[in-house]
Amino acid sequence: MSTFLPLVEKSSEELVEPLLRIGPVVVPYQPHSSDPLPSRTYLLIDPNTPISSEEILSELDAGVEKVIVSPKLAKELLNHVPAQRLALLLDASNFSAVSDTVRNAVTGVILKMPTADIDFITSVARFFASCTVYVLSAAHTPPTTASIRQLRTVGASFVIPSSQLTIGPSSGSQINISDAFTAPITSDRKDGLFPTVVCDETGHSLGLVYSSVNSIKESIVTGKGVYQSRKHGLWRKGETSGATQDVVSIRLDCDSDSLEFKVVQHGAGFCHLERQSCFGAVGGITALENTLLSRLESSPEGSYTSRLFNDPGLLRSKIMEEADELCQAASPEDIAFEAADLFYFALTKCVAAGVSFADIERSLDHKAKKVVRRPGNAKPQWSASVAASSSKPPLSSEPPSANDEIISMRTFDLAAIEAEERLQLLRRPVLKSDEMMAKVRPIVEDVRIRGDAALLELTAKFDKVTLDATVIFPPFSPSSMELDDEVRVAIDKAYHNIHKFHNAQADRSTLVVETTPGVVCSRFARPVARVGLYIPGGTAILPSTALMLGIPAQVAGCKEVVFATPPRPDGSISPEVMYVAHLVGATAIVKAGGAQAIAALAYGTETVPKVDKLFGPGNQWVTAAKMLVQNDTDALVSIDMPAGPSEVLVIADHTANPAFVAADLLSQAEHGVDSQVVLLAVDLPAERLEAIEQEVDKQAKALPRVDIVRQSIAKSIIVKTTTVDEAIEFSNDYAPEHLILHLENASDRVAHIDNAGSVFVGPFTPESCGDYASGTNHTLPTNGYARQFSGVNTQSFQKHITSQEITAAGLKELGPVVATLADCEGLAAHANAVRIRLREMQ
Ligand SMILES: NC(=O)c1ccc[n+]([C@@H]2O[C@H](COP(=O)([O-])OP(=O)(O)OC[C@H]3O[C@@H](n4cnc5c(N)ncnc54)[C@H](O)[C@@H]3O)[C@@H](O)[C@H]2O)c1
Ligand SMILES: N[C@H](CO)Cc1c[nH]c[nH+]1
Incomplete structure (x- = not known):
């Protein structure tokens, strides 16, 4: 509850800033006025001023904190405006005529009365038990600090017209705003000071200091952080260090014996150790924001964040990617993990644009004030894509999705792309x-x-x-x-x-090789x-x-x-x-x-x-x-090997049957949302390629796992090549898990395949046969590992041991060679193990 509410009249503009530091202000409603309202405004609507409910709602939507209205208007508004945004303006004479419905729909009452009669106010406060009662007296002189204190004892406060307020010394006709604000403060300390918590705009504590009535007064008027040092008197923060503070707000705590200063801290920080907070490092979003700001100022070589600052396209893609991953996350741990990623990239965008986390919070607070609810539907491009990427992979028993969006792969022309883009195409969808x-x-x-x-x-x-x-x-x-x-x-x-x-x-036989007469090696x-x-x-x-x-x-x-x-x-x-x-x-x-x-x-x-x-x-x-x-x-x-999501690469020329090609692509696309399939179209006429694409769409939509396929096909590509050699070169660079050759004389091409987990040759060799029953293994290297790994095979379950046996004649022959090499490496014991035998044989 505010110590008092200032009623700001037009002529008192110089008071507004200091007043806003200590609480909301009441502003009378002016029809047709285009003057912007202060940020924390209670809008007082005179019962005789014509205004519609819609206009009031739009004032609330625009950020007015509360509207103070007659009981009649309150009745019109009560179904549209939450109680904490609604206060009543009442004449003392008719307060008891307010119906229960209206009384329960408001949280504040401004009571107009000739003079502040404490007994009367007490009974009004009892009648409006769940409301804060403010008293607007018709007296021409301001309330005294004693009467402000007295009113607080019954849970009420004064509304003081700005004509009765001053930033100068209090007098009979005006009260200093700091005197009014500090009237109810009590100190339980011998030195009479008030413990003061200082925090930043987001509420993170910076330190604990002390205030006096004088220091508070100076802070309210100057808007700078001023405190009371217990040893050195008034302490204007940053006066010597430069680490000054702009005061955002000053609040009293619930029992009026301590204060909270919310500030924007400049310079090295609040603490004398040049740290942001006296309580040590901060974490979470504030820490992230600090890191981002320091990266923006001076980017260390190779910093990912600075790369993001300099590459808006990358930043955009990451924000979209993380948003999508957050939508797909299901467990509380995953949701927290993905949301943290999204916050990181989103805050990077904000910091790059000079937007602080406090700005974001202000925007959130502003949005929270909206009282007119919008339907909240997604924009068409998003509602369509969300439907296309249902986050729950269906089980095979689920019916196919009714989504009509075309299921298609992205197409590239090898002849028209740069080397860098070709490299991108060889990469799999990002696995983190x-x-x-x-x-x-x-x-x-x-x-x-x-x-x-x-x-x-x-x-x-x-x-x-x-x-x-x-x-x-x-x-x-x-x-x-x-x-x-x-x-x-x-x-x-x-x-x-x-x-x-x-x-x-x-491998059941033993490999035996006599490398030198009398020296037999085996494996x-x-x-x-x-x-x-x-x-x-x-x-x-x-x-x-x-x-x-x-x-x-x-x-x-x-x-x-x-x-x-x-x-x-x-x-x-x-x-x-x-x-x-x-x-x-x-x-x-x-x-x-x-x-x-x-x-x-x-x-x-x-x-x-x-x-x-x-x-x-x-x-x-x-x-x-x-x-x-x-x-x-x-x-x-x-x-066995680093395995990953299933994948297939199909090379198709004019001999390929579009339905077969599409079916082969889909057979791996259905494995999981991370699967990728690739079609290399060798010199295919446009209508032939289109026939394959139509088949992909048609066959995919008939599959029970169509919702998985939508997502994997979206990550998949068609690459147009001019010749078979070009296609095979691309395939060798891609190193697919499965390679299917829908080519004329397909078997002749196998000799040119250098990297692949398993190859499927010709139109009647669907990859599915290798998956289940032809005899080859389906546990194969993915993600490009076919460059260096074989698929699982019997020898994956075997290991090899080598052995050797050397005769005396063999050692005579080989021993000197070994001893020389051991000497060369300085390993005397090795040489000795040979020479000791050679000596024995002499
Ligand atoms: N390369 C190959 O040879 C080959 C062969 C067959 C299948 N695959 C691939 O294998 C994969 C099979 O994946 P799957 O998910 O169907 O079965 P899975 O058995 O690999 O994984 C299921 C398990 O993952 C765990 N899990 C799931 N979500 C989790 C979470 N949020 N937190 C912690 N644990 C979680 C659960 O314990 C669950 O039992 C597919 O990607 C498929 O493409 C590859
Ligand atoms: N295609 C998978 C290997 O990537 C294996 C599999 C299992 N069932 C069907 N297919």
């Missing part, structure tokens, strides 16, 4: 590996430290399944593997083909003893991945084969995966998914067996966890 690592680390740590208890809790949290135990061991019950005959036969056939191809890959393979196989199960259950990982493990002879896969909502594992586990001889199945499953396999828990090598694809959580644990030497675990 650093951010994922930060999110995954606590999950992995939790499982490492707390084992099964953490695993069960995380499964309940992320997979919404409460389990008693996580691991199941063979023999698996027949009921857990019950399948349709058709599915069983299909799995058996796929098992046969994959087994046949992977069996042929096994032989051994299985990795304990392997962990991750079978994804988030948006689709993938028994095919169980086959692709389980079969080579079985062929290689791994002793422990531990499956991990997310449980279904009822806590069980799909019968298809159970059946494959049985076929490949899995030794345990961990019912867990995501990063927590990877951590359990890497470190082991009370019930989950620890493994030596991890295999399998998965979403970002799985991939990040695999990367994390392989870098922890304590885990002593390796991984």
Whole structure:
């Protein structure tokens, strides 16, 4: 509650600024006036002034804090204006005629009365129990500080016309505004000073100081931070250091014995140690704003923020990207994470434009004052794109979305683009590996430290399944593997083909080479003893991945084969995966998914067996966890490869069937929203390319996972090339996980492929065959890693040991060479191990 409310008349403009530092001001409504109203205004509407409800609402929308109106007008407004924005103007004589409805719809009453009669005011205050009562007396002299104090004891304040206020000394006809403001202050200190909290515009505390009536008076009038030093008298902040302050507001606390100064701090900061705050570093948005401001002032070489300041296009894209990610985030942790990213980029834009966080807060406060509600619908371009990118990936049982927007890829012409743009096209949609690592680390740590208890809790949290135990061991019950005959036969056939191809890959023979007479070197393979196989199960259950990982493990002879896969909502594992586990001889199945499953396999828990090598694809959580644990030497675990979202690159020439091409592209686009598919169109006439695009749109819309496809196709590209060689060169640079050749004489082109996970040759080789049943493995390097990694194969489950045996004659021949090289490296013990034998033989 304000100590008093000033009623500002036209002639008193010089008082407005000091008055606004200590509270709102009452301004009489002037019809047709175009003068801007002060920022904190209570608009007093005389009952005789004509004004409509709509005009009042627009004044409130424009930022007026409260309107003070007659009971009649209040009745018209009460359904449109919140009570805290509405006050009544009443004659003392008729206050009790106010209806209950009106009384409950306001929070303030301005009581006009001849003189301030305290008993009468007390009964009015009781009648309007939930309102602040202000007294506008008809007296020609101002209230005294004593009467201001007295009125406060019954919870009321004076409205004082500005003609009775002054910034000069108080007199019989005028009261100094500081005297009026400080009238109710009491000090419980011996020195009579008032503890004063100083904070910045956003409310962060800068320090604690003391004020006196004199220092307050000077601050109110000058608008500068002035306090009372307990040793040195009046303390004009910054007078010597230059760290001055502009006062934004001064408030009394609830029991009028301390103050809050809100200031704009200049210079090195408030603290004498040249820090912003005496209480140490600030965090959060204020810290971010400070960092951004200092980057703007002097950008360190290579600073990402300065790159953003200098590249509005990049900043714009990042804001859009982060906004989209925030919309997609679902868990409270993800939402906080993505919102923080968005705030960072948004504040970067503001700081670059000279907009402070306090400006943003002012704008928020201003918007909060709007009383006329708008429908709040999104602009057409946004409502359309939001519909196109529904954040929830549908399960396969969900009906296709009814959205009619065309599902299309972006098209580029290799002949028309610069080298830099070609490089961009070779990149995958951005995967934020650093951010994922930060999110995954606590999950992995939790499982490492707390084992099964953490695993069960995380499964309940992320997979919404409460389990008693996580691991199941063979023999698996027949009921857990019950399948349709058709599915069983299909799995058996796929098992046969994959087994046949992977069996042929096994390295079973020993390589023996005599490098020098009497020096025989050999190499032989051994299985990795304990392997962990991750079978994804988030948006689709993938028994095919169980086959692709389980079969080579079985062929290689791994002793422990531990499956991990997310449980279904009822806590069980799909019968298809159970059946494959049985076929490949899995030794345990961990019912867990995501990063927590990877951590359990890497470190082991009370019930989950620890493994030596991890295999399998998965979403970002799985991939990040695999990367994390392989870098922890304590885990002593390796991984198959850095895997990522599925992808395909199709090279198509005039012989390609548009429907086949589209179907192949969509077969990978349906995997997940991060998947990317690429079409290289070799010298295709426009109508041929259009036919492919139409097929993509038509076939996509008929898919149950169309909402996923919309998002992955939006990240996908068509690149027009002139020749097949150009297309193959682009493909080798892109290094796709899957490469499909819809080309004339396709098999002749395979010799030119240098980088790809797996190649599918000719019109009748859909990639799906490799995914399920032809025999090749579908766990393949993505994200360009086909440049240096092979897909999973039998030898991924084997490691090689070398051995050698040297005869005495062989050592006589080789020994001097070894001793010379050891001497050369200064490793005498190495040389000695040879010479000691050579001497023995002499
Ligand atoms: N490259 C290949 O060989 C290949 C093969 C098959 C599948 N894939 C890819 O595997 C991926 C499968 O992903 P998926 O999501 O369907 O299944 P998934 O099993 O990989 O992930 C599901 C798990 O992720 C965890 N998770 C999900 N959201 C989380 C969150 N917000 N916080 C913490 N944990 C969370 C949950 O524990 C859940 O069990 C797809 O990207 C697909 O393209 C790749
Ligand atoms: N295409 C995926 C490999 O990127 C594997 C898969 C599983 N099921 C269907 N396809």
